[in-house]
Amino acid sequence: xxxxxxxxxxxxxxxxxxxxxxxxxxxxxxxxxxxxxxxxxxxxxxxxxxxxxxxxxxxxxxxxxxxxxxxxxxxxxxxxxxxxxxxxxxxxxxxxxxxxxxxxxxxxxxxxxxxxxxxxxxxxxxxxxxxxxxxxxxxxxxxxxxxx
Amino acid sequence: xxxxxxxxxxxxxxxxxxxxxxxxxxxxxxxxxxxxxxxxxxxxxxxxxxxxxxxxxxxxxxxxxxxxxxxxxxxxxxxxxxxxxxxxxxxxxxxxxxxxxxxxxxxxxxxxxxxxxxxxxxxxxxxxxxxxxx
Numbered sequence: 001x002x003x004x005x006x007x008x009x010x011x012x013x014x015x016x017x018x019x020x021x022x023x024x025x026x027x028x029x030x031x032x033x034x035x036x037x038x039x040x041x042x043x044x045x046x047x048x049x050x051x052x053x054x055x056x057x058x059x060x061x062x063x064x065x066x067x068x069x070x071x072x073x074x075x076x077x078x079x080x081x082x083x084x085x086x087x088x089x090x091x092x093x094x095x096x097x098x099x100x101x102x103x104x105x106x107x108x109x110x111x112x113x114x115x116x117x118x119x120x121x122x123x124x125x126x127x128x129x130x131x132x133x134x135x136x137x138x139x140x141x142x143x144x145x146x147x148x
Numbered sequence: 149x150x151x152x153x154x155x156x157x158x159x160x161x162x163x164x165x166x167x168x169x170x171x172x173x174x175x176x177x178x179x180x181x182x183x184x185x186x187x188x189x190x191x192x193x194x195x196x197x198x199x200x201x202x203x204x205x206x207x208x209x210x211x212x213x214x215x216x217x218x219x220x221x222x223x224x225x226x227x228x229x230x231x232x233x234x235x236x237x238x239x240x241x242x243x244x245x246x247x248x249x250x251x252x253x254x255x256x257x258x259x260x261x262x263x264x265x266x267x268x269x270x271x272x273x274x275x276x277x278x279x280x281x282x
């Protein structure tokens with residue numbers, strides 16, 4: 001797997017949609033971007049809120065730009081972490097990246113065998129960021145499909 | 149009838165198949181009747197900005213309910229709406245050809261935006277795709 005193609009992206013989207021519909025039971029938007037953070041494919045499932053497409057794209061973009069799941073970055077912006085180690089040092093991150101930066105959990109980077117980031121998947125629409133049924137697990141379902 | 153993901157996927161699948169047959173590559177965006185994105189595919193090797201441009205074309209076609217190329221008629225000095233293109237009231241507004249509304253039973257159910265070829269190619273490609281579902 002050298003590069004993320006439309007075919008691979010659609011395979012990921014299909015698996016993530018199936019997971020969101022059958023197991024999570026929520027309609028959501030899912031986006032796959034390439035190593036430049038540029039959109040390869042976006043799907044908004046029937047019934048998902050309209051604004052979720054943009055949030056899913058932004059989550060995926062952020063995951064590529066920071067080479068880390070947005071779940072990790074969300075810790076930086078959590079006021080509860082003020083004063084803790086690795087906690088509050090990046091509050092100024094809010095509003096960066098020409099408004100595209102989105103540290104809501106749900107974006108996960110995709111890596112190749114050399115551990116280089118070749119793209120990312122982002123999900124928005126499940127009313128939870130962390131946990132068994134969350135945006136993050138829908139994205140994970142998409143990533144799992146790459147290795148099937 | 150309203151635009152749903154199944155219909156959007158079918159349109160995109162046919163579109164990509166047709167494009168591959170012709171050796172072309174496009175970005176294709178499908179929006180619902182209010183201009184909200186339903187699905188967007190960027191084929192391999194197509195320049196990055198085409199994805200957003202395709203979405204802008206689809207938004208313009210869906211909300212104005214006319215082809216995106218015809219929106220520029222409002223910018224002519226002798227008709228009402230002069231300066232529409234210059235006001236920058238909406239960052240999605242575009243007058244580039246390649247966005248067409250999808251009519252069904254007298255209603256606009258959505259729109260399709262294509263970017264990747266010349267403006268004329270984009271429009272022809274759009275028309276062919278819409279014929280597929282009508």
